[in-house]
Amino acid sequence: MMKNLRWHYFIKDILTYTPLLKMVLWLVSMWLLFSTAIYFSEQDEAGSHITSLATALYWGVAAFSTAGIADTPRSPLSMLIGGVWIVLGSGIFFGTIVATITTYFSRPLHRPVRQIVDTIEYNLEQLGELSVEELDLLKKTVDSLILHMEQLKQAENAVGD
Numbered sequence: 001m002m003k004n005l006r007w008h009y010f011i012k013d014i015l016t017y018t019p020l021l022k023m024v025l026w027l028v029s030m031w032l033l034f035s036t037a038i039y040f041s042e043q044d045e046a047g048s049h050i051t052s053l054a055t056a057l058y059w060g061v062a063a064f065s066t067a068g069i070a071d072t073p074r075s076p077l078s079m080l081i082g083g084v085w086i087v088l089g090s091g092i093f094f095g096t097i098v099a100t101i102t103t104y105f106s107r108p109l110h111r112p113v114r115q116i117v118d119t120i121e122y123n124l125e126q127l128g129e130l131s132v133e134e135l136d137l138l139k140k141t142v143d144s145l146i147l148h149m150e151q152l153k154q155a156e157n158a159v160g161d
Helices: 002-017 020-042 053-064 076-110 112-125 132-160
Strands: none
Touching: 002 020, 002 076, 020 053, 020 076, 053 076, 112 132
């Protein structure tokens, strides 16, 4: 149960405190825009393998992911569009990964409250290894936390009335 809850908080933290959602939306928007532009610029080009919007969408993913399996556009305009997309798409894609990881791991530096929760969770996992004195200190800390929470709830109720 505790591990399941941790995954929930992990996902919530990533979605709340990192640029992942914004960057994925930005990447998808740019992918749709550039793939559509490639499709229309290749539409009348002889020998082009990009003959449908679905093929253009596939080309867009293959191009920015640097998989190296995207068909080469034929027209000069398509090559320009494709080159710009590869640079922008790759930058957004890999930048999103780096920004998300960096932000996630630096967040405890900016959120001391999360450090408190992490410390409590860690201590709860180590209960079998704690001494009586450490357990007593943990009990006093938790009792203080409960008292503080009850005072906050009473203050909220007083304001709400």
